[in-house]
Amino acid sequence: MDKLARMIRKKFQRPSPASLSGGPTDKQPGEAEKLNPVLHESLRHIKEAVGFSTDLIVREIRIGAAGTVKTGIVYTEGMADKDLINRFLDALMLHSKETVLPRNETDDGNTMTVLKQFILTLGDIQEIRDYRSAFSSILSGDTVILVDGYDYGFAAGTKGIDDRGVQEASVQTVVRGPRESFSENIRKNTALIRRKINNPNLWLESMSIGRVTRTQVAVMYVKGIANDKIVEEIRTRLKRIDIDGIFETGNIEELIQDETITPFPTIYNTERPDTVAANLLEGRIAILVDGTPVVLVAPVVFTQFLQSSEDYYQRSDFGLIRLLRLVAFFITLLAPSLYISVTTFHQEMLPTTLMMSIAAQRERVPFPAAVEAFLMEFTFELLREAGIRMPRAVGPAISIVGALVLGEAAVRAGLVSSAMVIVVSITAISSFILPTFSMSIPVRILRFLLMGLAASFGLFGVFVGLILLNLHLCSLRSFGVPYMAPMAPLISADQKDTILRMPLWALRTRPRLISGQNTVRQQTPPPGPDQEKK
Known part of the structure; x- marks a missing residue:
């Protein structure tokens, strides 16, 4: 009690x-x-x-x-x-x-x-x-x-609220790197960040938000690296919040983001102190809320959601995994719609043998490819949500057993074809490769919209949807920073840590549009064995 x-x-x-x-x-x-x-x-x-x-x-x-x-x-x-x-x-x-x-x-x-x-x-x-x-x-x-x-x-000062302490990250897991994650205690979270950045220029500003809850909110940034204009903008937006209560960083994110009519997140969130520390050193600002283990980081760009903290703990050639994530992103977004387009409108694009095989599988299916795809995708989304909301002891088992049993039963009953089950399975697997959960949600929403365009207009509808999506992404801003930077606008100096990661000795400068001052990260690369001999 x-x-x-x-x-x-x-x-x-x-x-x-x-x-x-x-x-x-x-x-x-x-x-x-x-x-x-x-x-x-x-x-x-x-x-x-x-x-x-x-x-x-x-x-x-x-x-x-x-x-x-x-x-x-x-x-x-x-x-x-x-x-x-x-x-x-x-x-x-x-x-x-x-x-x-x-x-x-x-x-x-x-x-x-x-x-x-x-x-x-x-x-x-x-x-x-x-x-x-x-x-x-x-x-x-x-x-x-x-x-x-x-x-x-x-x-x-006699605060003594019990908390669960520092535990291993449960969402953003890594094979190599720190295991610690944030907790619900804001002072413990700020201490974890200070443990990573032992510098007096790491400044902390605190305020209370919420007329009733008076929730403690902290803003952390590295003075001299962070852009003062962005810091002031974040401070102004936070002070402008007038609401009864704040219980999670998601409440803050929704109230201070640049764009409201967009499925894409314009503020990054993470549960890892090392990720926050790395972003602070690039000139970004962290927002912490008491009572939640999730920390917001702003401003953010699109490619940041395809990156993992483990990319910087492995050799630079391991950064090729980012290409795999980018391919997985497009598979998750386009696979069902491309299948609908090709099988419904553009059968001539498939080899004859493959087309005959798909036609033989679909001979007993009473639905068109579009209805078949929507049915399977909707069923998979139900299984995904059931696995998340069910108790941890039975959630994964229900998801796996449900997918296997329903997929096999649907094929035998002639409701869907085997090819459609394969397409939906590959799409599901690809969606789990994305390292950030907040990016998988808009991809899942847009996948259904592209499937509707594919069912109506074929590949033409898919291409029009991609063009509109690209225009929308290029129009987004995160606290004044272009969402698609450094690709749109193109900044050649920042390409070294975008799709691929160059070696650490080559990452000499910080992102130009993020850090307004002190853009030099390191002066010269470390000397190699040959240089030491000379």
Whole structure:
């Protein structure tokens, strides 16, 4: 029960709107009421604002040599680390007895200064002066310390929310390379990135988004490499978001992307810290959201979705695998539509033997090739979704058994031909080669549109569809960067890491349109054995 309440508290880290503004409704928008110097009035207001929730712990203690200083301790059970709280409570209640805490009104803040500099043993101590800051700290896991007679207090960093820790990446897996992936803790995620880039120029900006949830969002970039205009644009779009709640980076992506009427993703997402670090070194910006292990990276280009982090951990000749991914992309997109076009409108393009074999298979099939293709593709999509949504123990088994049983039964019943089963199988296998799941979704959608054009106009319809698709891709932008760069517009200097990857010593410059400054990645290639001898 406590764990469930803790999870809900983490998602909704804010009380009622009236409580955040201090209660009165006649205040100006955004204005926050100052803390009441009377301790019991402040504590009463805090408890009333959260509806006397039972997980809000409020304790009044007395500190100082004579025990005359009344102090209030407020935190949320389950969100704060009890060990840290007990530690500084020990310092407050026991060690403060040996310290004189003067209440000299002419020396404003004397008691608070002694508390902060000599008694509190925590490293993260922030001053708070209004109820809005107090609620933000309490409901995010920090502990608020209030002293009677003072109109400000302290927020002590005591966050102690349980998470699943750093685990192996489950979606973007690699054979060679780091195994770690992000978790749901935003501070742990930023630490994983800093572990990769140990440089003071790695800057971090934090903000809260969501009127109700107050979700923590962080923006990370390398100062001096990232384009300042793109950083400012991302910052502006994030601050413009006005919504009740943010629960995942997908919410952020949909609200800040350049284009809304497009199936293609214009922001990259990943669960791997090494991928984010590599993109930061190219001048991109990372957006992290508390509560999700997926991080956004912007700006992005189309070819980035065909690349894997493992491409840079193997020899450069291993980069030929990118060609295989590109071929798989076109197979996934075009295979069913080409089959429909050739078998329905352009039989003369096939060898006679092959055409006779396909005709013999389709002799007992009552449907035309288009209906047959739509039926098989729709069935496969059902199996794919069933495998994803089913429990992990039975999901893959159902997908495999369902595909085999349904395919074999459909062929024997004469509903589909064997050639169509082969085409759909090759299309399905090719779709799994794409390293980024967000790119496979638009390909699956566009495949059905091209199948409809093929059924209506044959190869002519397919070619028209490809031309329209190419025009659409060339019109897309990702925070001002052309989506098809460096191919459209053509940038010859950036071709070394697009379809193929050149050796690392040849990757001397960063992408020109991504990084606005400091475009030189390395000055000279490392000396070879012959150069060392000379």
